[in-house]
Every structure is written in C-alpha cells, then in structure tokens.
Amino acid sequence: MAAEVLKFGHDNKTDPFENPQHACTGVFANILGTDTNGDITVEVFGSNQLGSATEHIQMVRDNVIQASLVSTGAIASYYPRIDVLNLPFAFSSNAATYDVFDGQFGKALAADIEETLGDVVVLGFPDTGGFFAVTNSKKEIAGLDDFEGIRIRTMSLPSHKVIVQALGAEAYPLAWGELYSGLQTGVVDGQMNPVPIISFAKFGEVQKYMTLTNHLFSPYIMLLNRAFYEDMTPEQQTILHYATKSCIAASRGIAHAIEASDRGIAGLQKQLEITALTPEQRKEMAAVAQPAFEAHIADNLDEKAGELLGLFKSEVEAANKSVAMK
Numbered sequence: 001m002a003a004e005v006l007k008f009g010h011d012n013k014t015d016p017f018e019n020p021q022h023a024c025t026g027v028f029a030n031i032l033g034t035d036t037n038g039d040i041t042v043e044v045f046g047s048n049q050l051g052s053a054t055e056h057i058q059m060v061r062d063n064v065i066q067a068s069l070v071s072t073g074a075i076a077s078y079y080p081r082i083d084v085l086n087l088p089f090a091f092s093s094n095a096a097t098y099d100v101f102d103g104q105f106g107k108a109l110a111a112d113i114e115e116t117l118g119d120v121v122v123l124g125f126p127d128t129g130g131f132f133a134v135t136n137s138k139k140e141i142a143g144l145d146d147f148e149g150i151r152i153r154t155m156s157l158p159s160h161k162v163i164v165q166a167l168g169a170e171a172y173p174l175a176w177g178e179l180y181s182g183l184q185t186g187v188v189d190g191q192m193n194p195v196p197i198i199s200f201a202k203f204g205e206v207q208k209y210m211t212l213t214n215h216l217f218s219p220y221i222m223l224l225n226r227a228f229y230e231d232m233t234p235e236q237q238t239i240l241h242y243a244t245k246s247c248i249a250a251s252r253g254i255a256h257a258i259e260a261s262d263r264g265i266a267g268l269q270k271q272l273e274i275t276a277l278t279p280e281q282r283k284e285m286a287a288v289a290q291p292a293f294e295a296h297i298a299d300n301l302d303e304k305a306g307e308l309l310g311l312f313k314s315e316v317e318a319a320n321k322s323v324a325m326k
Contacts, residue, residue, distance in 0.1 A: 007065040014046035020251035027250040031243035073155030086159040089286035099319035101125040125219035126251035129194030132216040135207040136190025166292035196258040204271030
C-alpha cells in the first residue's frame with residue numbers, strides 16, 4: 001500500500017535553526033514518518049511555496065494540504081475571537097504562556113476554533129519566538145511617552161491597532177510580505193514581533209532601535225484537516241499527538257536558543273540600540289493598554305469572546321502565580 005502523504009505548509013524560511021516554525025514542522029515530520037513505519041509521510045512546504053498563511057487555512061479546510069502552522073493574524077478573518085489572546089502585558093514569563101496554552105484555556109480555545117471552522121482539528125499552539133519586542137528607525141523607546149510620533153506596522157488584528165494607539169503610536173496594518181520594504185522605504189517607522197522573527201527577517205538592516213517590551217505573546221495555531229484526521233487509525237492518531245507535542249517542544253526550545261545566540265539579541269546588538277523595560281515601565285504601559293483592549297473586545301466581539309477572555313485572564317493569573325512560586 002502506498003504511503004499516505006500529509007502536505008504541511010507554512011510561511012517562514014526552511015532553516016530549522018533559524019525559526020521555530022520550521023523546527024517544529026521538521027520534528028513533526030520525522031516522528032510521524034518514522035513511528036508510522038512510513039505509512040504516513042510528511043512533505044513540508046515553507047517560505048509560502050503554496051501560498052500565504054491565510055490561503056493555507058482555506059487549503060487545509062479543503063484538504064488541498066492537510067496541515068499548517070498559521071499566525072493569529074492569519075486566522076483572524078476566519079475566527080475573530082482569536083483577538084482575545086492579545087491582552088497586553090499579561091504574562092510574567094514564557095513558562096506561564098506554556099501553562100496557559102497547554103492547559104484548560106488552550107483546550108477551550110482549540111474546541112471553539114474547531115466548532116467555528118468545522119473542518120479542522122487544532123493540534124496545539126507552537127511558539128512563534130517568545131514575547132514581542134518593538135523596533136523602529138526614529139528614536140529609542142524607553143518609556144510610554146516615547147511611542148508618540150512613531151508609525152508601527154501591525155498585523156490585521158483590530159486589537160493590535162487598539163493597543164498601539166493606546167500606547168500613543170500610530171498603527172498601520174501591513175502584510176508580512178510587504179514589511180521589510182515598508183520599513184526600508186519609510187512607509188512605516190517600526191514593527192513588533194518576537195526577537196527570532198526580527199532576526200531572521202533581517203529587520204536590523206532597516207531599523208535602529210529595539211525595545212524589549214514583552215507586551216504580547218502570540219502562538220502559532222497548528223491546524224489539521226478533520227477528514228484526514230478521522231481517516232487515521234487510532235494508533236496513527238496517538239503517534240500524531242506525540243509528534244505534535246514534540247513539535248511544540250522543539251518550537252519553544254529553538255526560540256530560546258535563537259534568542260540567546262548570535263542569531264538573537266547578541267547578534268541584533270551589533271545592529272540595533274536595545275532597551276529593556278523595567279517592571280514599573282511595563283505596568284505604566286499596561287495601565288493604558290489593557291483598558292483600551294478590554295473595551296475593544298466588549299464593543300466588537302460576542303458574548304463567547306467575553307467568556308474566553310475571562311477564562312484567559314484567570315488562567316494567566318494562575319500561571320503567573322504558579323511560576324513565581326516554583
């Protein structure tokens with residue numbers, strides 16, 4: 001019998017030591033292929049070979065490809081409630097994010113995405129590279145007042161616009177594929193992403209300043225076509241879930257390794273002036289950004305989104321306390 005082929009698309013480079021997305025998919029492909037004795041083979045297509053992340057979602061739904069890792073920005077048009085993840089300055093540490101997305105909230109979010117889309121299975125929430133930092137070409141951001149006068153690119157998430165504006169900057173949505181040239185030509189002054197993404201996208205070439213704001217944590221959503229999943233044997237499904245857990249662990253590990261290496265902060269220090277915020281500065285920013293965000297959710301999303309946000313906040317609070325006690 002010929003092997004079943006699982007086509008897996010993503011939108012980042014195909015170097016597993018350069019970005020968490022390809023590290024995750026590489027581990028997933030290796031385990032699923034090996035542990036099923038070749039009955040399922042995974043073909044990974046990175047660098048938008050099969051289309052954009054938004055197109056990948058529809059392709060997974062249509063079973064044109066079977067799996068993808070997509071950003072919160074990409075899935076927002078299919079699932080607007082994803083915006084609840086963008087509560088700014090919520091997490092105290094990376095460890096707390098893992099507790100939340102591996103725990104009760106992650107399960108509730110996955111179930112709601114599956115119910116809304118209907119034709120996908122949410123396997124988990126791999127790491128995009130840790131917390132967001134803000135880069136720009138105009139001035140050092142060392143406090144709340146420094147955001148004024150800076151145009152910052154955001155993903156196509158309404159909450160990102162709300163947060164950036166609450167901090168005092170101008171928000172400017174721009175597609176990922178246009179971001180480097182937008183920074184280079186001055187269409188936007190800055191952007192916000194995790195450090196590994198800032199590094200592999202080479203934004204240090206077109207930016208002067210980076211502030212470690214840690215204001216957002218935005219995981220990937222790992223999607224699988226539901227019909228493909230239901231056609232798998234129970235043994236294959238067990239292997240699939242093990243491969244997923246290993247994939248997520250790989251994404252988290254490589255994200256930290258990149259950040260601590262010459263491909264991360266150490267390398268970016270040669271190009272950018274880097275500023276770390278104090279806890280007091282983050283609290284000051286949270287005091288203006290969080291109320292604006294919560295008002296946005298209440299005004300623009302439904303009751304179910306409000307319930308998810310309530311669960312998210314309670315799980316984040318518990319995770320922050322748990323990590324602090326360890």
